[in-house]
Amino acid sequence: MDFNFFIGLIAATFRVATPLIYGTLGELFCERAGILNLGIEGTMFIGSFVGFAVADATGSLWLGVLAAVVSGMLGGLIMSLFAVRLGVNQHVSGLGTTLLLTGLSLFLFRVVYGIQRIQPAIKPFQALSPFDDLPVLGPIFQQYALTYIAILLIPLAWWVLYRTNFGLSIRSVGENPEAADAAGINVYRVRTIALMIGGGLMAVGGAFLSIGQLGSFTFGIISGRGWVCIALIIFANWLPSRVLWGALLFGLIEALQLRLQTTGLKLPYEAFLALPYIVTIIALAIAGRNATGPAAVLKPYKRE
Amino acid sequence: MLKFRIERAPSPVWMRPLLPLLAVLITFVVTSVFILLANANPLTAYYYYLTSPFTNRVSMIEILVKATPLILTGASVTIAFASGYWNIGAEGQLYAGALAAAWIGTVVGGWHPVLAILAMLLGGFLAGMVWASIPALLKVKLAVDEVVTTLLLNSVIVFIISALLNGPWRDPVSGWPQSPTIADSAVFPKLIPRSRLHLGFVVAVVMVLLIWFILSKTPLGLRMRASGLGQEAARFMGVNIQRTMLIAALLSGGIAGLAGVGEVAGIHFHLIDALSNGLGYTGIIAATLGGLNPFGAGVAAIFLGLLDTGAQSVSRSLGVPIFLGNVVQSTLLLVTLGVFMLQNYRIRRV
Known part of the structure; x- marks a missing residue:
């Protein structure tokens, strides 16, 4: 293991973390508005399918x-x-949404592409390399535009949630919808918009994988990344600023696993793949009762 | 002009049995859009979809074959959800049961079949229970949300199985990532000769009866339902919520484990990593469509089995992608949820 190994590892960490940042920020908007959106896995999946199909067609x-x-x-x-x-x-509605969007993506993929022996592919995004000539910064900053956008979205999400009236509305319908309603906020509308913003972000995370990294759409493309984001939210304690660190930590583990696979390590690579999940469960166990999200999550609001 | 108003009040009793039918009808109308996209006539497709499974003996039995694991995962989810424990982990618990069955199945070679099969069922039930005990204990001891942990553990067990199948268990002959074939004595007997319907179906029916008996005829069941309806009120009644939820979670995991045993011992005869492909999640659909009633979930599971079988024949005869089945099942889930909410409303003239 030499210096270049670590440089490559850092670069890969940001790449792997990118879909997680989009997914977690998306889920953040939903949960801050009081909705646990288990539709995330399916939303990322349909984003990666639609992104690929439209990029291919146009x-x-x-x-x-x-x-x-x-x-x-x-x-x-x-x-x-x-x-x-x-x-x-x-x-149940979240899982139903995931099942529907996943089934729909698989169905439409077959409608559009049929059954082919060769996986349909496109030429994916090229990484930007702003510091091409520099030794260390060059490789680290050689990232996709979508990765840069993901990192810029974190302060933007913070700004929207904490510095705008709309963000205040989102947080208030997530904490106390009755009071928000009494203050003249349309709870249904704010929650709907938050879910749509969240869904849009999640889908970009999926599209990053298909048209950024892979250049193709495979059935296992998301493989539980949405659930990882659900866990990351708790890890991040529902704060935009901490989303980055959680996503980078998980990205680091996966990037390390990808690199160690090629070095012929005896440990099964699945151990590394399972690590983020196990780390999250342990973190949840330690946080325990302190890991409490917005107060109104899981409580449907009925206007009287 | 007549004016109508929607108000919150129980809908008329005569409407209730019609609601599931209404849900199926709305589902077919919504999903026909996708059949049109696949260049097929929705009416022809649905005719095939619902009738072709009944046109021959093999596919009629196949409905029950497909329904067998769903009846079990449906029962598993029913007892958990009815007790207010949101076990989303039937998928993982199924894999845990399958893992145990695949291992036990290879070591019971010389045993009498009755003993071998009992050992597999017991081992699968225990394995599902053990896997379910992790999130359940975290929930009752440390108040960790079970939805997230059960979801995450679904992925973890698949990684464990993948590591086993790519490592120590890799088929030495073919090199495929699948476990060694189970012994003949461990194979579930067929219920009908020359079909795939196996003992697992009987196990499934017994489990539905058991769940029904526990939920509606025992003090434990009363405590479970009380905990499911409202934990504050149940606590006030003197119900030990933590204990009740723990028991529900363990039973739920064990029953899901049995579904895995059936898939290994009755269908595949070895463990593969695509063994389930969502049977645990479809169990949530079955439980919800069945209104968290064990018999309802059983009937719903058979209907979902019909939808699976029908999707296969529509795919074969009309070239509509087989994933239509997934689209129809999940649309049906969402529409049913919506329609059930209508129970709380009635339309009145003003």
């Missing part, structure tokens, strides 16, 4: 990202119809 990767955002917002709208308007149990 030849424009950015149009793919845009289409993914739209698909994710629609996913949020579906979730809001059940969890917000109809006041259905959030666990």
Whole structure:
């Protein structure tokens, strides 16, 4: 293991963390508004499918990202119809949303591409390299534009949630919807918009994998990353600033695993893949009763 | 002009049995859009979908084959949800049971089949219980949210199985990532000759009866339902919520484990990492469609089995992608949730 190993590891950490940052920020908006959105896994999945299909059809990767955002917002709208308007149990409506969006992506993928022996592929995003000539900074800053945007989104999310009236509305319907309603805030509308923003962000995380990293759409493309984001939220204590550190920590573990696989280490690589999940469970056990999110999460609001 | 108002009041009693039918109807209308996208006629597709499984013996039995694990995961989710414990981990607990069955199945070679099968069922139940005990203990001892932990543990067990299948258990002959084939004595007997319907179906029916008996005929069941309806009130009644939820969670895990045993001992005869592909999550659909009633969940599981079988024949005859089944099942879940909420409303002329 030499110096270049660590440089490569740092660069890979940011790359792996990117979809987690999008997903976790998306979930943050939902939970801050009082909705646990278990639709995240499916929303990331449909984002990665729609992003890929539109990029493939139009030849424009950015149009793919845009289409993914739209698909994710629609996913949020579906979730809001059940969890917000109809006041259905959030666990079940979230899982239902995930199952629907996953099934829909698989179905539409087959409709568009049929069954092919060769995985359909596109030319993915190229990494930007602003410091190409510099020795250390060069490789570290060689990242996708979507990674830079993800990192910029964290202070933006903080600003929206804590420095705008709309952010105040989101946080108040997540803490005390009755009081928010009494103060003239339309609880249903704010929650719906928060779910749509969240869905759009989650979908970009999915699209990053298909049109950023892989250049193709595979059925295992998300493989539980959405659930990791649900855990990351708790890890981050529902604060935008901590989302980055949690995502980077998880990214580091996965990046390390990818690198160690090639060095012929005897440990099964699955041990590393399982590590973030186990770390989260241990962290939850330690935090225990202190890990409390916004007060109104899981409580459907019914206007009298 | 007539004016109508929607108000919150129980809907008329005659409407209630119609609600599931209404849900199925709305689901078919919504999903027909996707059938059109696949260049097929929705009416033809749904005709095939619902009738072709009944046109021959093999596919009729196949409905029950597909329903068997779903009846079990449905029962598993029912007892947990009915007790107010949100076990999203039936998928992982199923894999834990399958893991145990795949191991026990290879070491019971010389045993009498009755003993071998009993050992597998017991081992699978215990394995599911053990896997379910982690989030359950965290919940009752440390107040850790069970939704997140059960979800995460679903992924963890799949990693463990993948590590075993790619490592020590890799088939020495073929090199495929699958466990060694289980002994003949451990294979579930067929209920009907020349079909895939196996003993697991009987196990599933017994479990539905057991869950029904526990929930509606025992003091434990009363405490479970009380805890599910409202924990504050149940605590006030003197119910030990922690203990009740722990028992519900362990039973739920054990029953999901049995579903894994059935898939190994009745269908695949070895462990593969795509053994389940969501049977645990579909169990949540079954439990919800069944209104958290064990019999309701059983009937819903058979209906979901029909939808699975139908999706296969629509795919074969009309070329509509087989994933239509997933779309229909999940749409049905969401629509049913919505329609059930209608129970609380009635339309009145003003």
